[in-house]
């Protein structure tokens with residue numbers, strides 16, 4: 627079983643959006659997925675359960691044969707049998723880095739301040755042996771020149787795997803967030819749909835997982 631944790635000590639950078647899309651993508655490929663909501667707000671659980679379950683929910687919410695979600699603030703639950711992939715949506719809290727031991731960390735970053743903050747995050751994760759994958763979210767939302775500079779700097783950081791394509795900024799993402807659906811259910815989401823699908827494919831490969 628692989629554990630992929632979506633983390634950033636800043637709020638609103640896309641942790642939940644990316645974690646939920648990865649869980650729904652893996653579900654479509656018939657992988658057994660447990661989505662763990664480490665964030666007290668319970669956003670991932672609310673999204674996956676289409677609003678039926680939320681923060682404070684006890685027990686596992688079974689969305690389908692392949693995808694379940696659980697509210698488990700700040701700690702990874704013990705249930706692990708029969709699961710291919712555990713996807714953890716972390717709160718923007720530093721102490722989480724010491725609490726969990728994932729196979730891979732995913733760090734979405736947003737804008738120049740997000741980039742500068744990356745070094746603080748790498749410090750939070752200094753004791754972790756896991757691979758750290760960094761990507762820009764909401765690309766095109768800031769200036770192109772600034773993005774180019776960030777791209778050059780990110781390519782040079784040794785400790786991280788830089789997922790260069792990133793995810794573009796698109797209104798469809800806020801729509802699907804509000805509707806608890808996925809970009810592949812939105813007719814107007816072509817570009818960002820391709821971005822998210824490519825990212826999920828890349829991640830599954832990194833986890834050594836393939837469709838059943």
Ligand SMILES: Nc1ncnc2c1ncn2[C@@H]1O[C@H](COP(=O)(O)OP(=O)(O)OP(=O)(O)O)[C@@H](O)[C@H]1O
Pocket residue numbers: 636637638639640641642643644665669717718763764765793794795796797799800801803
């Ligand atoms: N690529 C994108 N394009 C447009 N909007 C986006 C994109 N990614 C995320 N958003 C929007 O940004 C907001 C914050 O995203 P999200 O909730 O995933 O962040 P988060 O890091 O989980 O935040 P928190 O720290 O509060 O849990 C949401 O309204 C979401 O729809």
Ligand SMILES: [Mg+2]
Pocket residue numbers: 641642643665669715
């Ligand atoms: Mg979140």
